[in-house]
Amino acid sequence: MAIDQVHDLQQVYRNMLDCMARPGTITSLEQKTGLFEDQLSYNEAIFLCALTVLDAEVTFYIIADTDKGDKLAELISSYTMARVTSIEKADFIIVLQGDIKEEINKALSICKMGDLINPQQSATWIVETAALSNNGGVTIHGPGIKESKQLQTGLWNEFWQTRNSKVKEYPLGIDLIFVDALNQISCVPRTTSVKLTEVG
Known part of the structure; x- marks a missing residue:
């Protein structure tokens, strides 16, 4: 079975939007993996997310x-026509x-975070x-979270400290999409406050 770049990716997009609206919620993309005709040598959910949000109008860096x-x-690039560029421009x-x-x-320290006129011109990370x-x-809290929620990503304190510094001047900032080995995703948008509790 081949991936349906309309129906299947629309469902992935809805899952991603739901995770952005409810930060820290973990959602599985397992039903949409295994649809590629070619054997992929990396996490299929990473590729699904990329196909969903990238197109010829945007750039990326890996x-x-x-x-x-x-x-x-x-x-x-072959699927989306998106162009590879530098970290600073991606x-x-x-x-x-x-x-x-x-x-x-x-x-993380040099990626785009938008400006007050165009805050949307910032980097979205797929990790x-x-x-x-x-x-x-x-521990995260903010819009879409009832009181607070814990999220284990395996990332280190310096990552979160730098991320927090990037979102101090809202609406400037970056948005994070996490993907794991079980093809699960979770999001931490710029509106989410993050309290460091991970050891790293």
Whole structure:
């Protein structure tokens, strides 16, 4: 079975919107994986998210410690016509798992965060993690969250500290989409307050 780039991706988009509206909610994309005719050598949910939000009008950058990043970039461009660019100019930053902590920290500090006239011209991150859960991790609160919620992403304190500094001057900031090995997603938009509790 091949992926239906209208029906299937519309459902993925609705799932992503729901996660953005309810930060910290973990939703599975498992039903939409396994639909690709070619065997993918990386997380299918990452690719689904990329196909859903990228098109010929936007740019992206991939952070990875292997040539998987280059191969994924080629595949994404062939499907969406989106162009690869530098970290500083990228509308979307896709992070694959690996020993890339230093590169992630640097990218987070220099990525786009919009301006007061065009706050939407900021970077959205799609980050691959080992596992997502609502046990431990950071504590989040804000719009779409009843009181507070925990979100475990496996990311380190410096990541969240830099993220928090990027969203201080709302509506400027960045939005985060997390994807794990079970093809689950969860989102932390710029409107969400994050209290550090993760060890990192």
